[in-house]
Amino acid sequence: MKRLAEPAAFQALLLVNALVMLVPLAVMLLSAFKSNAEIFTSPFALPARLDFGNVARVWAETDFARQLANSALVTASAVALLLVFGTMAAYALARYRFRGRAALFLFFLSGLMVPLKLAVIPLFVQLDTLHLIDTRLGLVLIYVAMGLPSTVFILTGFLRALPGELEESARIEGASEALIMWSIMLPLARPAMVIAAIQNAVPIWNDFFFPLVLITTDRLKTLPQGLTVFMGEYNTDWGVLFAGLTLSALPITLCYILLSRQFIAGMTQGAVK
Amino acid sequence: MSFGHRRGWWIGFLLAPALVTMAVFVAWPMLGALRYAFYDFHGLKIGGFVGLQNFVDVLGEPPYRGWTYTALWHNTIVFVSLMVLQNGVAYLLAFALLQGLPGHRVHRVIVFLPVVLSAVIVGFLWKLFLNPLFGLVNQALLLVGVHGPPWLGSEYTALGSLILVNTWHWLGFSTLVFLAGMQSVPAEILEAARLDGATNATLLRRIIWPLVAPSTTILFTLTFIGSFNWFELPYVMAGLNGSPGGATDVLGLYFYRTAFGSVSSGLQDFGHGSALAVLMFAFVGSCAAVALHVLRRREVAL
Structure with missing residues (x-):
């Protein structure tokens, strides 16, 4: 009796949870096609007709497209730089023995403990002296610094575990160190690089704090930051608000649905051994 | 030419970009955060040394x-x-x-x-x-x-x-x-x-x-x-x-x-x-x- 009842209870728990997670997002999506009156009178119903008016207004009247491009540019540049810088450093730390290696690894590791948000004041002053306030490059550099410790940590661990035979035989054949790294070792490290890329890309894409502090020019604003302006401007037009939220959530949701396994692995990496 | 010498440059080249980024945007600002806490500020300009006053204010002084x-x-x-x-x-x-x-x-x-x-x-x-x-x-x-x-x-x-x-x-x-x-x-x-x-x-x-x-x-x-x-x-x-x-x-x-x-x-x-x-x-x-x-x-x- 008990054996039969318990799977049903677990299944019920999972179903209730799925509803709690999905209904709010479904209502957001449906409301994007509704008028104010429809949203207020029948919040759970399907829209009376498929009206793209709200979506069109977000696209035409706001800076959505530009903010989307800014977010994509900043995230892509930061992740690319992170992978290049992180892989280079991790390769040196993992594949060579030299004096001070342990200390350098510790230096990178200590960055894991530092919440960079709390250093935002000196960071602000620092960027001001470098004339990087209110620039996308300033944002990119902060994100690279923020992501380097975990990137170096993941990649060093992975590269260290690769076997040394291939490398040794290539060295005996007279291949240069750069060639060995580029054409023998790095192709093997691709899975770890995907994990590192996702682990960094999601928080950078979603970040609101650093743009809030650094970016004031409208045409440089990123998507989360633009959303705060937009939500204030259209605050009585709920259909448009839901359309804006839906459009903002769409890119990362689609990526997640396509790559859910890598997203989960990347984002829980560090908390899961 | 010794391999060791070239190898040193190579390792340095690999490490430099990450180290410079970390030094400029993590280590230096963190030290800065510590230093700034002991100073008075006028906007972005650093003012006089005030010792522990900022800490005393934050922990013990109204408001x-x-x-x-x-x-x-x-x-x-x-x-x-x-x-x-x-x-x-x-x-x-x-x-x-x-x-x-x-x-x-x-x-x-x-x-x-x-x-x-x-x-x-x-x-x-x-x-x-x-x-x-x-x-x-x-x-x-x-x-x-x-x-x-x-x-x-x-x-x-x-x-x-x-x-x-x-x-x-x-x-x-x-x-x-x-x-x-x-x-x-x-x-x-x-x-x-x-x-x-x-x-x-x-x-x-x-x-x-x-x-x-x-x-x-x-x-x-x-x-x-x-x-x-x-x-x-x-x-x-x-x-x-x-x-x-x-x-x-x-x-x-x-x-x-x-x-x-x-x-x-x-x-x-x-x-x-x-x-x-x-x-x-x-x-x-x-x-x-x-x-x-x-x-x-x-x-x-x-």
């Missing part, structure tokens, strides 16, 4: 004192609630996912979906849903004849609402961390316990709980750090002043207001802001270190 302790108290409430609610529900959900029931893979993907969304999207979405008149939540409550509270509008429910929304946002993360821990428990142990007649409740309390201690350690630490650095969700849902009437004011908002100025004043105060940052860093860092130490010993003992 800072009241703000500091209120915010610290709210962060503590947030941390304890999230530990119980977010991680507690996650523990049960992870166990349900562990059963391998039909559709468990889809449920895994569903529970993690909100985690990939930004706090800004989640915050605004729920701000609309929690609207007292037109919001989804009170409309749904009305269907069963209940007049819902004003949620974010009342000082009694505002902080609780934020905690619930944060739980919705991050539940999937805790769940999958617990699930990974449970999956590493050898199947034979669970089988043996079941054969001995252990119920699921006993399994969860006596067998799995001690064995997932490493996951608990990680979640405790991450929840602690996250709760005391909480900023984006309260900023979006309750504003920079932690409305209504400071009922949702937390250290993150208070630090930001002090450093960069509130909406009304717009005055920057980098000296007091830096003192707060140093105190927050020391507090969170030392508590997390002690907790980590104690919890690691517990892992071994269990």
Whole structure:
């Protein structure tokens, strides 16, 4: 009796949870096609007709497209730089023995403990002296610094575990160190690089704090930051608000649905051994 | 030409970009944060050395004192609630996912979906849903004849609402961390316990709980750090002043207001802001270190 009842209870728990997670997002999506009156009178119903008016207004009247491009540019540049810088450093730390290696690894590791948000004041002053306030490059550099410790940590661990035979035989054949790294070792490290890329890309894409502090020019604003302006401007037009939220959530949701396994692995990496 | 010499340049070349970035944008600013806390500021310009005055103000002088302790108290409430609610529900959900029931893979993907969304999207979405008149939540409550509270509008429910929304946002993360821990428990142990007649409740309390201690350690630490650095969700849902009437004011908002100025004043105060940052860093860092130490010993003992 008990054996039969318990799977049903677990299944019920999972179903209730799925509803709690999905209904709010479904209502957001449906409301994007509704008028104010429809949203207020029948919040759970399907829209009376498929009206793209709200979506069109977000696209035409706001800076959505530009903010989307800014977010994509900043995230892509930061992740690319992170992978290049992180892989280079991790390769040196993992594949060579030299004096001070342990200390350098510790230096990178200590960055894991530092919440960079709390250093935002000196960071602000620092960027001001470098004339990087209110620039996308300033944002990119902060994100690279923020992501380097975990990137170096993941990649060093992975590269260290690769076997040394291939490398040794290539060295005996007279291949240069750069060639060995580029054409023998790095192709093997691709899975770890995907994990590192996702682990960094999601928080950078979603970040609101650093743009809030650094970016004031409208045409440089990123998507989360633009959303705060937009939500204030259209605050009585709920259909448009839901359309804006839906459009903002769409890119990362689609990526997640396509790559859910890598997203989960990347984002829980560090908390899961 | 010696290989050793060329090799040295090569290693240096590999390390330089990462090291320079870390030095300029992490190490130097962190040292700066410490130094600034002992100075007076006039806008962006550093003024005179004031010793411990900024710390004394923030910890002991009105009006800072009241703000500091209120915010610290709210962060503590947030941390304890999230530990119980977010991680507690996650523990049960992870166990349900562990059963391998039909559709468990889809449920895994569903529970993690909100985690990939930004706090800004989640915050605004729920701000609309929690609207007292037109919001989804009170409309749904009305269907069963209940007049819902004003949620974010009342000082009694505002902080609780934020905690619930944060739980919705991050539940999937805790769940999958617990699930990974449970999956590493050898199947034979669970089988043996079941054969001995252990119920699921006993399994969860006596067998799995001690064995997932490493996951608990990680979640405790991450929840602690996250709760005391909480900023984006309260900023979006309750504003920079932690409305209504400071009922949702937390250290993150208070630090930001002090450093960069509130909406009304717009005055920057980098000296007091830096003192707060140093105190927050020391507090969170030392508590997390002690907790980590104690919890690691517990892992071994269990």
